[in-house]
């Protein structure tokens with residue numbers, strides 16, 4: 001019962017999701033550079049900066065996004081960047097990559113100067129995402145739904161964003177029924193991850209503060225999107 005328009009929407013979002021990837025030379029560095037808290041932090045900063053650029057390009061390809069009020073487009077990106085990156089890094093960490101890449105990324109995150117109180121919930125989230133075994137379409141749609149959250153700070157046309165998000169929620173609901181027929185609660189479980197993302201978002205604000213206090217530097221793009229310094 002997925003309509004023709006909804007199939008076209010899924011295809012557009014999946015193509016955009018797959019087309020916009022972090023360049024290999026950036027992610028390869030995660031494997032090569034030596035280990036130290038400073039080096040890990042620098043590498044994660046570089047990957048996060050590249051990830052934000054990829055996220056902006058992906059978001060521009062979400063059907064309907066560019067017809068939203070321009071200031072709302074910025075408000076949605078700033079409000080959702082951390083959550084979209086938790087989702088993206090979760091998808092990477094939950095795949096057992098042949099290159100031993102997952103372990104390396106996990107190690108660098110664990111040893112990048114963030115306190116233990118953030119590490120535990122973060123890796124619990126990564127585990128809970130891994131257990132869902134999401135398809136590519138589900139990952140792309142869940143990221144889209146996170147970006148189109150109407151109650152981010154400074155969003156003016158709440159209804160316009162809500163209408164767009166509801167379109168995506170309707171598609172994801174149908175897709176979950178189709179792709180996980182034996183798990184009627186699967187869609188509800190996916191939405192439950194969005195609640196967990198909000199909690200991680202709050203932790204992240206504290207992580208940034210503690211990194212700042214220890215005089216860690218961020219790139220101009222991260223400072224802009226995360227309102228740092």
Ligand SMILES: Cc1cccc(C)c1-c1noc(C(C)C)c1COc1ccc(-c2ccc3cc(C(=O)O)ncc3c2)cc1
Nearest residue numbers: 021022027041044045047048051082085086088089092109
């Ligand atoms: C530490 C942390 C955890 C979760 C979210 C954030 C923002 C932070 C976080 N909070 O601060 C920071 C930096 C600034 C220290 C971070 C680091 O964020 C990230 C963001 C993305 C990725 C990442 C890694 C590998 C990828 C491979 C591929 C691919 O192979 O296709 N694609 C995308 C990838 C993205 C890693 C860390």
